[in-house]
Amino acid sequence: MVFNNLNYMVSLLLFLLWVRITCPAWRKPHELHLGSKSAYRNVANHNSSEIKYDSCRAVKLWALIRHGTRHPGFPLIQKIRTRLVAIRDLVLELVRNETIEIKNVESLESWTPEFSEGEGKKLTSEGEDEMFFLGQRLRTRFPKLLRPVYSSSMYHFKHTRSERTEKSAEAFVNGIFGRGADKYVEFPDTPEFDPILRFYKLCDRWMKNVKKHPDAQIEYAKFRSGNETAETVKAVNERLGLGSYLSVNDVHLMYMTCAFETANNKKTISPWCSVFTVNDLMVMEYAEDLKHYWIDGYGYELSYKQACKARDDLIEFFTSKETFPQAKIYFTHSGTLLKMLAHLGLYNQSRHLLADDFSRNVDRTWRVSRIDPFGTNLIFVLFKCHDEQKILTLHQEKAVRLPCCMSSDLCSLKQFLDYYSFKCLFKKICRIP
Structure with missing residues (x-):
């Protein structure tokens, strides 16, 4: 007993x-609620059981993978090491003088910036782990397709020209083929702006009319200067006993530090997270969602239509009569994944995200913390089922249903092609008139 x-x-x-x-x-x-700097572990599917369908076998796999957790960029690291340190010292002085009492003061006292200036945007050890275990899980899910023996004819891996995607790709192949595999797996040279992995860098019209145009920042700027953000800044000031000392930029700096430090540490909580309530974090998160929605998502047709370059590569691969390679796996960036998700019609809102609609959008589907954290992946698997070919779409390693196939996880290749095979007019839509 x-x-x-x-x-x-x-x-x-x-x-x-x-x-x-x-x-x-x-x-x-x-x-x-930490936006695009969230940890992948929050959304990953850790159940790595083999994915099987009756009378079907997986024959090809195509994937877009965002790099794993990285260090902040150099400008943010500088602000953390100067401005945030100064704020920390001021708060601790108020605590020592018994002017205020705050929770978790010990963690604030022991806090030091964990990112050095020479590490700007480099992959962290946590990011390597994310990619390694993602590779392991995919191999387990599709053992007959992703065999643990490397062959350059069976696998095609490619990453952008950046340290964080290169190291992500190396960690991923180690997860599939075993530690040290990155020494012999082939990675082709890529141009500075690859037409599949970073198509938006080649879209002059998008760069001018969206990315660098002030109109694309209107909703984001409006929300940052609106009541919800003002209330959050006020609350953080009061919580730290700083009156009206902290600006919106200061509070955003704390938010970003909370995000990066949380993503990089499984076990410890950044003390800068504790200055926010959950509602505060939701306000900060909504601002980030507005920014990405209007620049990378559904705000402008041009943003997501240009992703047809990546879509065409997927279609050509799945419709090719060639047996090899069996897997094409790309390592890229947030901007590519978000535009591709919107191109496919995933996580669309019934109406545009607007600065005035925070309270109405608590349950929005366009939530970058969930659809585009570090390590985000979009994976398509082609199955042969008797005489029919079908596609399984995985986002964050979970099955998602495309607009053309809402009744089943497996979508017939014919339905997929009928819905998505519109002509890619990349040069036309991206050329500045």
């Missing part, structure tokens, strides 16, 4: 641990 009870307790603990890992609702609340 004791033995049975012990088995039951062990099983229960293992189940609770699995739920804690896989279910976002059980995570620390601050982890769920």
Whole structure:
């Protein structure tokens, strides 16, 4: 009887641990609202059981993968090491003078900037782990397709010309083929702006009329100067006993530091997260969602239509009569993934995201914390089912249903092609008149 009870307790603990890992609702609340700098572990599907469908076999796989967790960029690192340190010192002086009392003051006292200036935008060790275990899980899910023996004819890997995507690709192949595989796996040279992996860098019209145009920042700027943001800045000032000392930029700096430090550490919580309530974080997150919605998402047709370059590569691969390669796996950036998601019609809103609609959009589908954290991946698997070919679409390693196939996880290749095979007029839409 004791033995049975012990088995039951062990099983229960293992189940609770699995739920804690896989279910976002059980995570620390601050982890769920940190925008595009969120950790991939919050959305990953850790269940790596083999994916099988009756009378079907996986024959090809095509994937877009955002690099893993990285260090902040150089300008942000400088602000963390100067401005944020100064704010920390001022708060601690108020605590020592017994002017204020704050929670978690010990963690603030022991905090030092963990990012050095020479590491700007480089992949972190956590980012390497994200990619390594993603590779392992994919191999387990599709063992007959992703065999653990490398062949240059069977696999095509490619990354952009950046340290963070290069190291992500190396960690990923180590996950599939074993530690050290990155030394012999072939990665072709890529141009500075690859037409598949960074097509938007080649779209002059988008760069001028969206990326660098002030109109694309209107909703973001409006929300940053609006009531919700003002209330958040006021609340953080009061919480730290700083009156009206902190600006919107200061509070955003704390938010970004909270995000980067949280993404980079599985076990410890950044003390800068504790200056926010969950509602504060949701306000900060909404500003980030507005920015990406209007620059990378559904705000302008040009943003997502240009992703036809990547879509065409997928279609050509799946419709090719060639057996090899069996997998094409690309390592890229946030801008590519968001535009591709919008191109496919995923996470679309019934109306545009607007600065005035914060309260109406609490349950919005366009939430970058979930659809585009570090390590985001969009994976398509082609199955041969008797005489028919079908496509499985995975986002964050979970099946998603495309607008053309809402009734099933597997979408017939014919339906997919009928819906998405409109002509890619990249040069025409991207040329500045």
